[in-house]
Amino acid sequence: xxxxxxxxxxxxxxxxVPDRPLIPVLAxxxxxxxxxxxxxxxxxxxxHAAYGASRALAWQATGVGEASSTFRAGRVALKGxxxxxxxxxxxxxxxxxxxxxxxxxxxGVPAALARPEALDVxxxxxxxGEQADAWPLGDxxxxxxxxxxxxxxxxxxVEGLIEARVRDQAAAQAVAAQALKLAVxxxxxRVALVHGPGSGQRLRAWGYQIAQRDFGPIAxxxxxxxxxxxxxxxxxxxxxxGARLAEDLLPxxxxxxxxxxxxxxxxxxxxxxxxxxxxxxxxSWVLPGALFGEGLAIFEATHEADPRSAGQDRANPAxxxxxxxxxxxxxxxxxxxxNVKRGLAGAMARRTVTADLHARISGSTxxxxxxxxxxxxxxx
Numbered sequence: 001x002x003x004x005x006x007x008x009x010x011x012x013x014x015x016x017v018p019d020r021p022l023i024p025v026l027a028x029x030x031x032x033x034x035x036x037x038x039x040x041x042x043x044x045x046x047x048h049a050a051y052g053a054s055r056a057l058a059w060q061a062t063g064v065g066e067a068s069s070t071f072r073a074g075r076v077a078l079k080g081x082x083x084x085x086x087x088x089x090x091x092x093x094x095x096x097x098x099x100x101x102x103x104x105x106x107x108g109v110p111a112a113l114a115r116p117e118a119l120d121v122x123x124x125x126x127x128x129g130e131q132a133d134a135w136p137l138g139d140x141x142x143x144x145x146x147x148x149x150x151x152x153x154x155x156x157x158v159e160g161l162i163e164a165r166v167r168d169q170a171a172a173q174a175v176a177a178q179a180l181k182l183a184v185x186x187x188x189x190r191v192a193l194v195h196g197p198g199s200g201q202r203l204r205a206w207g208y209q210i211a212q213r214d215f216g217p218i219a220x221x222x223x224x225x226x227x228x229x230x231x232x233x234x235x236x237x238x239x240x241x242g243a244r245l246a247e248d249l250l251p252x253x254x255x256x257x258x259x260x261x262x263x264x265x266x267x268x269x270x271x272x273x274x275x276x277x278x279x280x281x282x283x284s285w286v287l288p289g290a291l292f293g294e295g296l297a298i299f300e301a302t303h304e305a306d307p308r309s310a311g312q313d314r315a316n317p318a319x320x321x322x323x324x325x326x327x328x329x330x331x332x333x334x335x336x337x338x339n340v341k342r343g344l345a346g347a348m349a350r351r352t353v354t355a356d357l358h359a360r361i362s363g364s365t366x367x368x369x370x371x372x373x374x375x376x377x378x379x380x
Contacts, residue, residue: 177210215239352364
């Protein structure tokens, strides 16, 4: 462990960041260690270029077994990809509530949008996803429900399942609150509450409740925005809060990405929407992410661990490098974060890319994982 100071909290709950903060790091599974090895020098170089010797990052390596306690003590952490079951267990153990994915295109990366530069959206969803279970119709556990449905005239097949989906009001409202707070903090006007069919009315209402309770004086509903204000926010308002069906989101993003600022996915639509949104900007290997819980922020790579490629120095570290940029912004080290952003964009624009992008970009130069990290530093 490198020498450094643990991040503390100020009286108002904000972070008290020392000049050499100690950041816990879980490199992860599969390609995680080599992705982290390429990322660490980038973040260190970005900080040094911005602040010289007056500031530096100190890393505290941790394993899965001690990650929970180490992350809690550190308050801010960095995490590589994990096996799905390990990832799910860690999120539950840490009480993480929301996942955040900034959807921002890097010039040079193949994208599905005609004008990918117009997409600059923050995607927010439940960190755990929807809970669901199913029982055969003959299971005694659901006998009373089957009887109640039959009494209402509901025809039931001989062979079939009863499926239950848990709609967690607290989880949905945590997602809405995180989305609205991010919009206010970043000066973003538009927040879309995206939901699936069926119980969407209830989910949408929960999101509007949070908007009214926590941001009422500065927020307007999308319908009022057009009907009462002619599509122009008055001086005392800062947020326009609307709702969308999940099935309508992709066509709207493709047609007019500039109409979206923060997207809050409130139910089972979140998983598929996250994958779709990642595809719009080039895939999960270039998409950074963050997870938030009570007093805890974890910045992460969003791609799979890909154990078959481990040890080959072929993986793309852009997702974890981008997560490092988000971490630096969370610390308030904006100048260093801008260095990372500029370095990533410059490396991609010069078409010096790893194997996952090399075959998709005409005239590109193939780089290893570690070489790409060096390219990012050179382009700061």
